[in-house]
Amino acid sequence: MKAIGFSQFGKSEKNNMQQSEQITDFYRHIRAYWGNLSTSSAGQKSGILNFGYWLKASDDLYQAQQNLLDAVRSCMDPASPGASGLEIGCGIGGISIGLLKARQTLHMTAIDISAEQLDIARQNAIDNDVQTRLRLAECDAMALAFGAGHFDFTLCVESSFHYDDKAAFMQENFRVLKRGGQAILVDITCENNEGVTYRRGNHFEGRDYYVALAEATGFSVESVEDIGPAVYQPLHRHIVAYNKHQRQASGKYWSVVLRNYANLAGQGTMGYHIFRLRKPA
Numbered sequence: 082m083k084a085i086g087f088s089q090f091g092k093s094e095k096n097n098m099q100q101s102e103q104i105t106d107f108y109r110h111i112r113a114y115w116g117n118l119s120t121s122s123a124g125q126k127s128g129i130l131n132f133g134y135w136l137k138a139s140d141d142l143y144q145a146q147q148n149l150l151d152a153v154r155s156c157m158d159p160a161s162p163g164a165s166g167l168e169i170g171c172g173i174g175g176i177s178i179g180l181l182k183a184r185q186t187l188h189m190t191a192i193d194i195s196a197e198q199l200d201i202a203r204q205n206a207i208d209n210d211v212q213t214r215l216r217l218a219e220c221d222a223m224a225l226a227f228g229a230g231h232f233d234f235t236l237c238v239e240s241s242f243h244y245d246d247k248a249a250f251m252q253e254n255f256r257v258l259k260r261g262g263q264a265i266l267v268d269i270t271c272e273n274n275e276g277v278t279y280r281r282g283n284h285f286e287g288r289d290y291y292v293a294l295a296e297a298t299g300f301s302v303e304s305v306e307d308i309g310p311a312v313y314q315p316l317h318r319h320i321v322a323y324n325k326h327q328r329q330a331s332g333k334y335w336s337v338v339l340r341n342y343a344n345l346a347g348q349g350t351m352g353y354h355i356f357r358l359r360k361p362a
Contacts, residue, residue, distance in 0.1 A: 114331035128175030135315035170240025174202030261362035
């Protein structure tokens with residue numbers, strides 16, 4: 082396991098701009114394919130770009146993504162009236178929007194480093210009539226533009242693998258939470274990055290690294306669950322079947338990526354973990 086170190090908050094403006102451009106470009110190229118893949122047979126769009134949670138009754142990625150949203154919601158504390166949450170790395174907004182639709186008194190702030198992604202999230206919020214309870218902001222996850230003790234809870238779902246300075250991310254996550262606040266982190270974990278086919282822009286870390294980092298930051302780790310067996314293999318099978326009928330440029334890329342991830346998961350070196358963390362009261 083790597084040693085845990087802490088750096089200064091934030092990065093240079095140049096580095097921040099480069100990362101923003103890299104992430105924006107990546108999602109610009111894959112968003113249409115993933116958006117189609119995430120649409121149900123009835124034409125419902127999830128507004129989510131993650132891998133989903135493939136329970137036995139999952140017929141498509143749309144349902145798997147709803148399952149993951151349900152899993153996140155089940156980890157959350159009961160929401161008190163007027164509770165305020167922060168989603169870090171919100172993408173096109175589907176997770177926050179789903180929570181706001183389920184919890185009518187909740188207010189969310191959702192941040193992303195890509196202005197292009199946020200523009201789509203803004204329209205998705207309007208389409209789902211939750212725009213008055215969702216604040217969107219362009220912001221770096223490793224240098225959050227909020228005061229200390231500002232939020233009741235934070236979420237980060239399949240986003241932290243983009244972050245090259247996870248110590249700064251974890252410190253900032255801790256800082257903006259109220260005392261007793263909860264942080265839920267859901268992401269790809271990998272014990273051996275040498276086995277990953279495409280590594281550019283991916284900063285995977287293992288389960289134990291996340292746990293050690295959270296504890297070194299001051300969090301208590303309430304639970305850790307690996308749902309990887311219900312993520313990679315079923316998603317890969319679904320993509321292979323989908324690609325037979327939908328010829329899109331991104332299809333071959335994702336078939337290769339998910340085959341690689343499924344193989345690593347089968348070897349026990351890649352997981353998909355849900356971490357429930359708590360800032361001491």
